[in-house]
Amino acid sequence: MSVFDNLYQLRTFVIIVECGSLSAAARRLNTTQPTVSRHLSALEREVGTTLLQRDTHRMSLTLTGHQVLANAKSIIELVEESENRLRAEQKQLEGHIRLFSTIDFGQSVVSRMIASFIEAHPGITIDLSYSNRPIHMIEEGHDVGIIAGNITDDSIIAKRIGSIQRLIVCSPGFLQGKQVDSPTDIESWPWVTLKGSQFNSTNNMTFYTKDGQKQSISVSSVLATEGVTGIREAIRMGLGIALLPTWLIQQDLVSERLISILPGWMPQSIPAHVIYPSQRMLPSRLRRLISYCSEYMAPIL
Template structure:
């Protein structure tokens, strides 16, 4: 008999660890403390070693206890989800999904994505947090993250969602005061507003592209910020020119409030991707959200004509990121 043959013993062990004591776990499981102590001893007998170190002041996991805890939590979660599928219609998703995103992208595109997903699956509840540190959010228990930029960590799996195109833009008023001869190198002397952090394209070295041609610029920023919405506001006021993502400035370009500078040139696109833990089992509701996000973003990011849609959720089609 192995420790995984009795889910009741595993459930008792997990409850003790998560509750912090046998007495608290007994109250949670509505069992007597002696009964729960016997279940813990039975599990330790099956393992052939102690799972917990206990004294009068504290309780801690042994190395074997740490290993068993992760496996037990995954097995109990799978059993719970399987039972839920038996009780409910196969298409009825339920439960809570914790998602994070970068601030500006999350407050606009990702918020609309989540609203659409909940409308399609009313039994699901979602929590959205913001962070520019994706791996930390995964470590804190988030199920998935929608991220603009690069991720380099082998603890997460990343699925591409498309490209975020970026343009050099300015207000019409600023362009009246600063004449541009029509060459990218002329832009280096203009006032710039920039994004902090190389991860999201923020740098004093900007490279513009036009077909096969490239032009590197060294610029000096008057104003540097961590959010592209802040940059857009500064550009609207005529403070300077900037590189901004297409999804953020669509309405401004249509209204003429801001305009593209040298429209035949553009900055390098950023990748958009959804990430989730590489080692953690992905629940059904999270897999459904990942598939939904992949399809949704093909429209939200306005792919060029002929761009192929992303594949359905298959582990083999996903890309595990590697450390840089």
């Protein structure tokens, strides 16, 4: 532990020196003289030597005391400056943000997050667009994007905010009479899949068990679409089988409109990112939104 870790001890020491006595410092700090004395003694133990020479008539700094005093004042000034700047940013957080998100993720999870962010910061306004082509949206001047999938473009900073978990699902009617023991059993079934460059090849799938087993399959799509909501609707109608995110299908699983199959075999999760241009200084409203994304998404993803 560093001598300068305890900010309250440092402030107490500075105030003792400024006031000229322990009793005067105690009055200024609205505490007792023994409390002030304990903090001073604790700081001197951390330093390993006496900081103040005290007798019944006067108090004076030792050489080490002078050094610690100067450093303590610098640290306190830096902390106070940072606190003031943070408070100012909180009071002045306002302006417009051009935001985009991948389609279904944006229409559900992201839209709720934005509503919560605006409630917390009423000086902010946001334009929300949807696209599964994130590079294109950044090039058009959007400030920030919240997307599902991988990003490999060097012109963009991608901050991971979580992983989207998925399940293998189909309708109860579709499964009727079919025997399922492993991923190879469903390889030849009709699949409804997600398309989009950031999702890589969604027809090549790998599944894992908790005990380390792994199986990869290559499937054929009867329908491929950019939106998972469209996939869910097709699966509800019994068109085939699909991988769908848990945040989308929770109510379907409860109502048994959809059922999870092969629960012991889990597909790879899809990363979720907040992205923004790498060649730009971010204003405080964007920095706050990016930080808020991580906090909001953590319990969901």
